[in-house]
Amino acid sequence: MRTRNETQAPGLGSVRNMSVSVVVCVSFILVGAPGLCRAWIGSDNTGLAFQAENQLTQDSHASLQLSPPPAPTQPNITDLSVCLWLKVLHFRETSSYVFSYATTDKDNNELNLGIKSELILMAIGGKYLYGTMVSEKFVPDSWYHICFVVNSTKETGTFFVNGEMLNELQLTARNILLNGTLVLGQESDKVGGGYVAEQSFSGIVTDFNLYSRSLSEEEVWEMAKCEVGGQEAGLEGDLVSWTSTDWILTGPVTQHDLTPQYCSQDRHRFVVFTQQRNREDNEEFCQSLKSNLGVPHNDEENTQLYEAVVPFKDQCQPHNHASAIFLLGAVNKPTEGKWFDYEGKMLNYTNFDTDQPLKSTRCVGFLTPPAQGKWTDISCKQSIKFCAACHQRGHPIVLRMRGLCEQDVISSYFRIEQQHGKVASLRGFTKYYISSDDNATWTLFNMWTDEVIANTLVHHVDLPLGRRQWRVANNFALCGQSEGEMHTLSLSACHEETEFACGDGTCIQLPQRCNMRVDCPDNTDETGCDKLILPEEYLKDLPPPALTPGPLALSLVTSLQGISEVDIVNMKLTVDFQTIITWFDQRLTFQNLKQFSDLNYLRTDSVWTPMVDFVNADFPETYTTNAILKVLRESNPEPDDITRPQHDEVFQGSKNPLQRRQKVSAPFSCKMDLRNFPFDSQQCHLHLRLSSANQEFLVWQNLSVEYLGEVLLTEYQVGVVTGEVRQAEGYSQVTVTINFQRRYSYYFTSAYLPIVMLMFISYASLYCPRDNMDLRVMMALTTLLVLFALYQQISDTLPRTSYVKAIDIWCFFAITFIFSQVVLHVAIDVRLPCLRRLRSAPSSSKVKILDTKRRSGSVLVAARVLYALVLLVFCVTYWGILLS
Template identity: 30%
Template sequence: MKMDAIIAIVACRTLFFHAHIADAIRVLSFNSDGQQRGDTWIRYNTSVDVPRDYTLCVRFNIKVFRILTAVIYLFNVRDFDDDPISFEVYFEKIRTKYGGYGRFYPLPSNLATNKWYHYCQVRDMENGEGRVYLDGQLIIQERTNFESKLEKREVFIGQDEYQPRNSLSGKLSQVNVWGQAISPDLISQLANCKVNQEGDVVNWSSVWELSNVEDEDVPTEDLCRSVSHGRVTVLLPLLKFREAVRVCKGIKGVIGIPGNTEALRQELAFFKNNENCERQWAGISDEAAEGVWYDPFSEKSYNTSEIYFRQNNPDGDKYQNCIRMNEKGLEDTDCHVHSCSACHTTASTTWTLRGICEEEERMYYLDLIPEPLAFRGYGEYFIEQTGDSMWTWYNTVTNVTISVLSVKDLNYPIGRRTWEVQTDVCGQNKGLRELTLTACTKSEFTCTDGSCIPFIKRCDLKFDCGDKTDESFCQIVNFPGDYRSKLPPRPASNEALPLSINFTMDTLNVDTTTMLMSVSYNLRITWFDNRLTYNNLKLLTRLNTLSLEEVEKLWRPKIGFINTDDIQNTAVDQDAVTTVLRRHPEYVPDLSNPYEVEIYRGDTNPISTTRKYFTIYTCNFDLVLYPFDIQTCILQLQILSASTEYLVFDPEDSFVEYLGPRQLVEYGIGTIDLRVENSTQYSHLKVEVELVRRYGYAMLNIYIPSLTLLVISYITLFFRPSIFDVRVMTALTALLVLATLFTQVSASLPKTSYFKMVDIWLLFCIMLIFVILLFHTVIDLKIDYRGVFNTSSTMDAGRGSDKLLSRGGSPSLNNVVTTMKVNPINGVFLPDESEKYYHDFFRLKQSILKMDALTYILVSKWTVFVIFGVFNLIYWGTLTVSSGLMYSV
């Protein structure tokens, strides 16, 4: 591009100095009708030298967004394509070139039409960084090595190589360039109109060459807010009250309720020159409750005294429930009478045409033109009324009609309607297509009539729209055409897909005899499927529940329960609940869908399926320490869908919990752990349940009874030695009872080839009673008196001797002799010497017998006691160290 070429292409005029008006700023308008032209531009009156560090600021207001909107360029005079400094606007991004470096930068939010923005770009060579500010806020800061050339530059605004499709359509003001990197504080003050400092390289008050632009002075305050502030009024034709409310809500406006004479006059002034509107609605009625006036827009209620009624009104009782405006005040009237109304809406409202197929987002958005009602697109589209009941949507650049709408009920294209597409768009054929023209924001849902409800009420299982369309088309999963439900998802990292397991146990029941554990539990499996996308995910997970038809199309992991008696695995059926968890808040609005849809990614929002199971798992118990044992039962799960190359359990995001009682009939629940093994061919997951035996039952029914029997047997050692039958029968009875107890205990436990601690205890008790019986036998042998006494006196003496022996005393031979009657041997009395010899022998024999009995009785008592004590010390000591005797659950 050369200077003479510029002069030859366009006609220029020079303005030497534009006087600055107090509290007003010069504003230039480019292509204000929205058309694309190649001869609308301005140029600085002279070339400039831009130093290595600089700051460029401009205030801009876009009327129509192009594919690329050319704003400002500082061209190298020698070569326009070499080292440019420029600023270009797109709908959702900007493009900044610092000279030698530049690229696209996303914006925090999309730009809007008819709104002023303040833009500054800073090149700071000393710090090696570029910065971009929008409305005084830093949005881009990056370090880079600039390659800037100190060349003469032309400042050109509004055109990019005179291509009409890129021409600026909008307004500009306060274009300034400083030969330094100005401070962020000064940039903020410039953006907020606190100062009006101009640049030392390029300043807005200097002379500019203008071509086909409009020049005006705008109050400074209007530059610091959107020029579309305030409201616009759409005049609605003759309609019934409910229809007028419906249309006005669709426009996202309100019908006024004058509260005084001045407000009433302002409302009536809108229809001053309209002969067809002799009656005008006020936006209130008492149809629901007589005397209670309800505003359908603000949802507030008023009493009659709060409304500016005409004298002697209201007077229509239940037959006149709406209000019309009269110069003398408001008066009630029939709601079915057709009247006009003034619908007031915000001028900056952005309209969206949903359901069309466009690659560029800007093409979906429009502005409302109030008089006559029409819609001008952010891009090239325009919607206007072309007949009594016909609306046309066409492209202003190509002048091609895209679609038409024939309105049968209300003559407005607002809301969800069926249009007739007359041109192939984005590969979609001609024909009828449902489109939605709405003023609802991204956080709202559009009902068929155009009214808005909060988007969180969309598909929340209750009707909120009057037409109930908020609960329509609530499908959550979007399946791509090449989706295969037999193939597992493959993460972008090409690694195995992790499955998260949530194992929540409700009840446990353990049968020691069969070594089985019955578990009632909820098993939740969670995974990501990056092939899918989801619609309208809610924070409340239960609202993201998939239908059975959707579930059947999904890939679902199959997990087997390994240590069971039969073949069991997970199932996804009508008893399973499958939901999508909204973990990532980011979404993309699907503007091509007439039913507002938010698209969430499948690789950041997982699928979760939950089902309740009742499974009987086999356990391998080691009963050596029974009944003071601690058992571990393992619930083993294995992925069956694919090997570990494709699917693994996620050890970080998997967990187990137990919600049931901690104390069971026979066991107490100890620690519960979850372990993952991904090193084998198929991934395994083990839930280890620690079971601590509750030994109270065994103590009450085994140890205390057996100990009682053992004590009874031991007490027999203290019986009189002469009552041998009593001693033996008591010990034998205890032995028999103990043997029966041993048999019952053995029958209630699994048969094992090893001894259990309870077996050792019972066998010990039996053996100890056997030892006691042996002692009784030996003691009885030692005190046998057969052949020594054969008279009653002798028997009495024997009993006396027994008593003495039982008391530990010594029988007196003299006492015995004095009470005995001795018979002669062979009828002959012994001589005195023989008799004396016999008595000495008998006394010696009795003394020997007495000492042997005492020794054996004493030895038996202490022997049994020591054996019992040593055994218990070893027995209970072993249990204390290696069992659950001292375990606290």
């Protein structure tokens, strides 16, 4: 702690202001307010406490009248620095102004410093600059060293917190007149007045100094670390010096005696809790408060903790242990023979009564009075329960209460405080206070209005942690509820952005909420996990309005899983497919959505869902699975609503779409053109119509069609699959088109090739001996019968059509081809019997018989050539036309 020479001369203007201060004080006394105004001069070890009891008043301030210095000093300044130590006790809902400086009623923002939990604001010559806290926020009951340095050469204004630069901002050089009123604890709207209670400061100020120059970073750092000081070091303010300036105190402003602790940001804080627990439960309790099981690290801390424990010795004495009354957060490791603290670090300080041998699995605690803070080793058994203290380094333990219906987030924060000999209480960052007189009933109190807000009955607990029912004590004092009504409030130390508070006040990571795994000790992380927040005015029979003017657009993904059957006889196509419909319903709100959408299911009957009509499907044979409805998380959650008792991530329906999935197996009618059968290509359509409302309200958009099944079917090969949005009878309709190419290899091997073989067999009959009538006729006739049977078999598998198919032409030609050969053989055979009878005739007739045989042979030769030509011409013509 640095020291100052208290005999130094006052800063410029201080002596001249003494008479002014006296006159001001006398004026207060004359108007009947003696005691409200008094003169005061600071010192190294004193500070001024403003509104320590959180009175919320405009009458609490310390003022100082500055006067221009004598020549040759300039009556105004451009470079300046202001530094001070402060401890906030309570924030205001707007800004807490630590000091203000006004030269005229118009120029009342010449030099103002205000703070919020997350930023500092500084007014210089009417212009406000803002320094945002990045790594941490301001916490009440913690000391901070703040400096603001104006450099006119660089034209910058720089914020420093605890010696470190917060940010440096551009600031045009301005002249600040030295003829105004400087006020601590209030924001001036005019010279020496115009105060607003809601902008006042509740806290402690010390070491306030105002300089007419720009301090260097090194000087600021040295002051913040209390390494140097004193006016002889040049670090006392030349315009305002804390140790030599006389202030006029008005209203609830008291002198606060300081200790060197305010220069140390690493001091230890202990809070004693009188509920007896075993070591493991004590550790978990402190961890739920974001603190650790308390253990002293030096004599000072040991004395401080022991004196805080002594008033509770009767409550904390366990019934099954006589020598110790209080558990400390230290444990030994027998293999090393040393004691370690809660962080696993070896303790450099112990205070055992005697040198005791270390035993395995031993803990440590305070000996029963009057041992005066001596330690003893104790058993860590679960059956032995002790009181314990939770320990926090630097800042106090901070809790947060949800459900207060306060618009200002800072009003939901509390810090744990403990007065000597009393149980811990909770002091709000702004206006609330929670305390218990009988360790059973906890009361929520409004310090600003001086009224009880609510109370809750909780037996034998150190703090009313977790979600609890509070009874409203005054009409409309809590969320507009009437007196006697129950209201849920949740108190925990959980991080506001990343953690969820279980029902008992323990904390888990927010993504663990509603993840189908129990993480809270009381299972409350998996209760109330309904994803839907349905407004009372919601009408699920009406389609939602569009996000933009016009009809609501629904996206459709049609995934064809496969084609079960292509029925060419009945001209039907049986398709297995899945429809995925996505749309936004801005009327809805969701909560606790996960990136893995399978955890975001909704009941299909809980909200509006679109109806899809399969226009050309055979409905008696249509099969559908139960539709699956879920929400897709596509946005970040909305800002946390602290008025809700539970921290549930909330998502807007306008940013996160609904998705409906359903599998369908249905036969669709398909108009097939079989003229080129079996070398035909087919095109079938699936018509999906939005039947919930006409296209003035609903339209298909962002269509996607994909085929995931086998490409090679039994008879067909699946080609291109496309989709198109159309209008049909005033409704929006999607037409999915499937192209097929028949696989003709089956028909080629089972129909065309056998028929060709039969024609060749029949044709071979033309090469049989002329006089072997039975062989020639039977060959042709048999092939004709086999061909007819084959044709009949093929025809039975084809639909009856009014047109001739390609395979019909082929079969008809083959039948005609073979039938004509049968007729030819019969005609030739009619003449051969006559030739046989002529063989027995006189030799004079043999010349005629030979002529007849020659003519029959020439007929067969001609037939062979003719049939070959006919077959060749037909094949060329048939396949040429068919394949083209």
